[in-house]
Amino acid sequence: MKATKTLPETYTQVWEADVEKDKRLMWLLQLLALPLAVVVSFLLGLYTYWVRIDIVFSPQITFPFWAILAILTVAFVTIVLHELVHGVLFWFYTHERPKFGFKLLYAYAAAPGWYFAKNVYWLIGIGPLVFLSLLGMVILPFVPLTWLPYLLLGLFLNATGAIGDLYIVIRLAFEPAGTLVHDHGTGFRVFRPTTPIS
Numbered sequence: 001m002k003a004t005k006t007l008p009e010t011y012t013q014v015w016e017a018d019v020e021k022d023k024r025l026m027w028l029l030q031l032l033a034l035p036l037a038v039v040v041s042f043l044l045g046l047y048t049y050w051v052r053i054d055i056v057f058s059p060q061i062t063f064p065f066w067a068i069l070a071i072l073t074v075a076f077v078t079i080v081l082h083e084l085v086h087g088v089l090f091w092f093y094t095h096e097r098p099k100f101g102f103k104l105l106y107a108y109a110a111a112p113g114w115y116f117a118k119n120v121y122w123l124i125g126i127g128p129l130v131f132l133s134l135l136g137m138v139i140l141p142f143v144p145l146t147w148l149p150y151l152l153l154g155l156f157l158n159a160t161g162a163i164g165d166l167y168i169v170i171r172l173a174f175e176p177a178g179t180l181v182h183d184h185g186t187g188f189r190v191f192r193p194t195t196p197i198s
Contacts (some may be wrong), residue, residue, distance in 0.1 A: 002120045003093045004180075005113055011180060011191040017168065018187025019106065026106075033163040040159040044152055051141040052148065074150045078132075078157045083109040085128040090183075093120055101185050106164070110185035118172045121181040125169045129162040 019026040083100055086109035090098040099110045116124065136155040143151055168188055172181065175190065182189040 001117055003111075003114050003116050005115070007115050007180065007182075007191060008193070010194050012194060013189050014192050016187060016189045017171075019164070020103070020186035022187075029163050029167060032167070033160050036163055036166075037156070037160045040156055044155055047137065048140065048148070048152065052145075054145065070150055071153060074154050075157055078154045079107050079161070081132060082128040082158055082161060083107050085131055086124060089124040089127045090114075093124070099185060103186070108185045110183045112184050115180040115182050115191065118175050118177075118179040118181060121183070122169050122172055124183075125165045125172075126162075129159060129165060132158045 017025060019029070087098040087100060090096075090109060090111040093116065094111050094114050096111065096114075099112055101108050101110070133155060136151060136158075140148070140151060140155075168181075172179065172190070176192060178193045180191045182191070
């Protein structure tokens, strides 16, 4: 079973995470994003130095005042692309249009009413981080130097913005076979079979 709209009778909810109900969790994730930001910055810098040695000595990199508009645009586009990848993966497994939403501190894609096998949900959760990061790394050596800071910003925001996704997939890694996940947008409900599946 990859995805189902019917929760089997033998399943019970074992835990849930909801950033709308649990503000402590929301702030914990923001706090955990700080060390992730350091790691992402280091890795992006290392990769950029490796594939774009021209950045070290080039005087072409500038940061004009109007760049703030470009930064906001990059942030918006990154959020949209991140949630779009989630949405495409939800659609792939359900063949139904996913639900998209935006709150003050986060955006989300969801498939309310659907229960996903943990390995399927793992792919849905990690999808934007992996796909968009790989795409960015592939095009990074070829973008014009003046676009490079914005691409790096987009990659940075995508990776650090995936802290909630990383939280759920790490927790799911410790769940037994047969676990189902229900994503309702602002949170997740996790269900296990009462009889373990071997």
